[in-house]
Amino acid sequence: MTGNGRRRFSPSLSLRTAAALGSACLLAGCGVIPGATGGSRGPITVMTWAPQDTRATNMPGMPAMGQAYARWVNSKGGLNGRELRVLTCNEGNEPAAAAACARRAVQEDVVAVVGSYSQNGRAVLPPLEAAGIPYIGGYGITDEEFRSAISYPVNGGQAALLAGNGIQLATSCDRVSLVRPDSVEGARLPHILNSGLAQGHHRTAADIPAAEDAGEYTDEARQSRRRTGEDGGCVTAALGAHTANFFDSFRRLPPDGRDVKVASVLGSVDQPLVDRTGGANGPFEGAYITGWYPDAGDERWNPMKRVIREHAFGDDRIDPADAGVQTTWIAYTVLTKVVESLGRDKVTAGTVSRALSRGVRVHTGGLTPPLRWRYEDMLGTPGFPRIINHKVTFQVVRDGRLVAQRNGFVDIAPTLRDAATL
Missing domain, CATH: 3.40.50.2300 (Response regulator)
Incomplete structure (x- = not known):
């Protein structure tokens, strides 16, 4: 514990724990060492990308919100006891930089891309599709977000x-x-x-x-x-x-x-x-x-505002009235519910996608209707088949x-x- 009551993740402690459990597994015949790649107790790594410092649309508050959310979750012991690790990437508002962010997400073996913004859906989604990495809560700016089988939108775009x-x-x-x-x-x-x-x-x-x-x-x-x-x-x-x-x-x-x-x-x-x-x-x-959501003064945003106040440390990139920040908050709420639904199972891109597709139901505190991504929950209209939130x-x-x-x-x-x- 730190002096302010936050739980600190210690790499050396994690290694000692993994070694001890690994020895026990060798004796007991279990297969995967917790904490190793693909195991059940290592950090849960995700990515959030958005354009920053460009001459067009910039959404720096979205990656910053993802990092603040991680600090909040980790101060409470993580997701099911596991550290949430958020990688960020500058999507650059241009296809080459956006595709580079997607390739990095694949290389880093993230379990999901969460709460992100890109106008370059044709550049970012194919690498994620090839790797089976879910795209949770994109901003809703491109048609591809409502067509790709690995996309799980939280609004109607x-x-x-x-x-x-x-x-x-x-x-x-x-x-x-x-x-x-x-x-x-x-x-x-x-x-x-x-x-x-x-x-x-x-x-x-x-x-x-x-x-x-x-x-x-x-x-x-x-x-x-x-x-x-x-x-x-x-x-x-x-x-x-x-x-x-x-x-x-x-x-x-x-x-x-x-x-x-x-x-x-x-x-x-x-x-x-x-x-x-x-x-x-x-x-x-x-x-x-x-x-898409209630107005910024609505009390249903108070939990998000509290997290920003206590864990963003005055980061002026994060405006709670910004639609991108709000979308990222909702997307990370989805991630949290999905990980909780997996219990002690492995958290991988595959298990996250299966949980979403098989009907995990996410309540967002009234910021959206309850969200669920089964086939029967989708609007299914030509051009936008994967819209599930049509409010x-x-x-x-x-x-x-x-x-x-x-x-x-x-x-x-x-x-x-x-x-x-x-």
Whole structure:
């Protein structure tokens, strides 16, 4: 024990224990020495990756949250008495660096990649598939996360957010303009949003493609406002890290007398962004936001906030209002439940995957519906067959804070099924 009551893992003690138990096994005829590779008492090694220090999207809070979670778990004696070892990797926002992270995970023989972010699903998932390493709680930014047999998502990804955003705006807006990436994946977003708008018998949104990495969007902002019609229109944007650039351009347009509201989805807009852009005096005041989880002020986040306060040691990379940090917390909650379900069995990539696929049920303290990844739990729609969490939340920015617009979760499964059949 350390002076603050935390259990300290001693390598020398582990070696002495392994040697003693190994001798006992030789006499008793058991096969694997606990603590050795593939055994049952050595550290449980996982990896969390995310882009850091790049010129595009950066999510440094996700690896930092993984490390804080490990410090918390290890201070309580580990997972089933085993140390949790978290490796981190800078995914770099580019395929070569992302693939290098995946290869390192294979080389390090991790039992899972947990709570990570990558826009390079085609680069990171094949190495994990070849090695049978589960991908637990990816951020939900790529289609591959909802197709790969080794992926166990904890949210419904971008598709769920756009479908939910359509439902949210259908009751609040007369006309809607959607500003989305001018890319192959971006081209399907209007279809999904329109499926949500249709739930309120709403006309389709004006589709405005835009560059993903522009510094300003004056032309797109002008076009989006014009195509909302008269008062009562809404402009929603899903440009990831560049959504703030778009709404900055939108705010700078000369007034034309019309009241046009703005909207977006979690990941493109979150509380840290609202804070950075002026809070109640910024462009997002009054904005409608669709999220995966309860708003950051909800008391169900208190256990995570306590762990951050006590085990992150003031690490300013970790913002409890950040959707990436929240996703990592939920993903590590899943890992903990899976390891607990294995009891005294070996913890390997294979046993973790089997436990997930055979129906271990994970309760996240109300941050999501109960999660389970059996075949019958999956939505099974074309393009997103592995979505198991098809619930979203409706939020709004009031006085500079993202708060619940509507209590509880909204089930968007019917909307996603409709989108798949249109």
